[in-house]
Amino acid sequence: MASAPHCDLKYEPDFLVTEKLVKRFDEAVAVDEVTLSIGKGEIFALLGSSGCGKSTLLRMLAGFEKPTSGRILLGGQDVAGFPPYDRPMNMMFQSYALFPHLDIWENVAFGLKREGLPKAEIQQRVGEMLDLVQLGVYAKRKPHQLSGGQQQRVALARSLAKRPKLLLLDEPLGALDKKLREQTQFELVNIIEKVGVTCVMVTHDQEEAMTMASRIAIMSKGRVLQVASPEEVYEHPANRFVADFIGNVNIFEGKLSVDEVDRCAAVTAIGEIHVGHGVSGTVNMPVAIAVRPEKLEIAKQRPAVHHNLFTGKVKEIAYFGSYNTYIVQASDGSRVKITEANTSREEVSNITWEDEVFFWWHDSAGIVLRD
Secondary structure (H helix, E strand, C coil): CCCCCCCCCCCEEEEEEEEEEEEEECCEEEEEEEEEEEEECCEEEEECCCCCCHHHHHHHHHCCCCCCEEEEEECCEECCCCCHHHCCEEEECCCCCCCCCCCHHHHHHHHHHHCCCCHHHHHHHHHHHHHHCCCHHHCCCCHHHCCHHHHHHHHHHHHHHCCCCEEEEECCCCCCCHHHHHHHHHHHHHHHHHHCCEEEEEECCHHHHHHHCCEEEEEECCEEEEEECHHHHHHCCCCHHHHHHCCCCEEEEEEEEEECCCCEEEEECCEEEEECCCCCCCCCCEEEEEECHHHCEEECCCCCCCCCEEEEEEEEEEECCCEEEEEEEECCCCEEEEEEECCCCCCCCCCCCCCEEEEECCHHHCEEECC
16 A cells, blocks of 8 residues: 655644543444544544544534543643634535635635735735645636536635644545545645645545555544554554454464464464564464465465465456455465565466465564454
8 A cells, every 4th residue: 555655754742632532422422532642744644434433533623513521732722612713723524615606716715804814915825825736827717617626626725725723634535536536645745744734634545544644543433443654554453453444454363372572373274373473472362363465475386485384276366457366265265365466567377266376474474463
């Protein structure tokens, strides 16, 4: 997966903090004691499936929902009790909410006029924002005369024109088709970073979060299960849910057979699996081992490896252009997913349906999940 090109940047810590934030709707708990710390200038993603609480959390940050309990600190000030119009932040919705009867210039200027800013300052800010999103030449067009991606940039320009301390994005690219969404992800990140505004975005799209965010919070049932960089979340998931939710993964159930400081092993239905890290557990305790499909190798000939080498029969093959996917039925009947990059246009795999194959992976490819 692609990862955020800006994830190595350092951010001023604790700019936006939530402390044990809770939101209940009658007896249902939508957000359950969420504590987060987001740095100034960071692009932070709330990622999870529908109903996990991410949108409710965003709406509490914006002031559209009042917390049942907990605090929201922005620059050290508790804003949990402030109405939306008194918070130094702006929210951009999936629908963009542009005014169809106003041209682009007037759409961007709308909030500034409501604040009563001088005409000269409004003129300057709107011009700067339209130049930033590269839409200055379209200033007199109406929203319906622009493409979806252009409308999205107008909505962003309007949100940034008021110079908010915090920018909230609710499924910012959800209305765009796949190709335009991928292109716009990078544009959006570049614009946000140029302005230097702190950004919290909600998305259910894994690739969007992995591409745009410096850090990601994975949510489920109102709780945050892991907060980390895209690389950390993908390569070192905190638990089974995160491993299964982010990308594709093979999970092998077993019992711990070896546990040392720098390595461990588990007996599973397909055989003993070796892992290049310890778990500080007890022998025979139940564990699950996660291995990403691209970490596996596959061949018809037996390789010169000693650990994590298994056999199976190819049941499915799918061609995705940049890679092939194989579904192999292992000796215990389980189905193992393997992806193999297509590195040459002329290269043709000699593996086909029903072939008996070997598949294997390095000790460092697996990670032990304890819950």
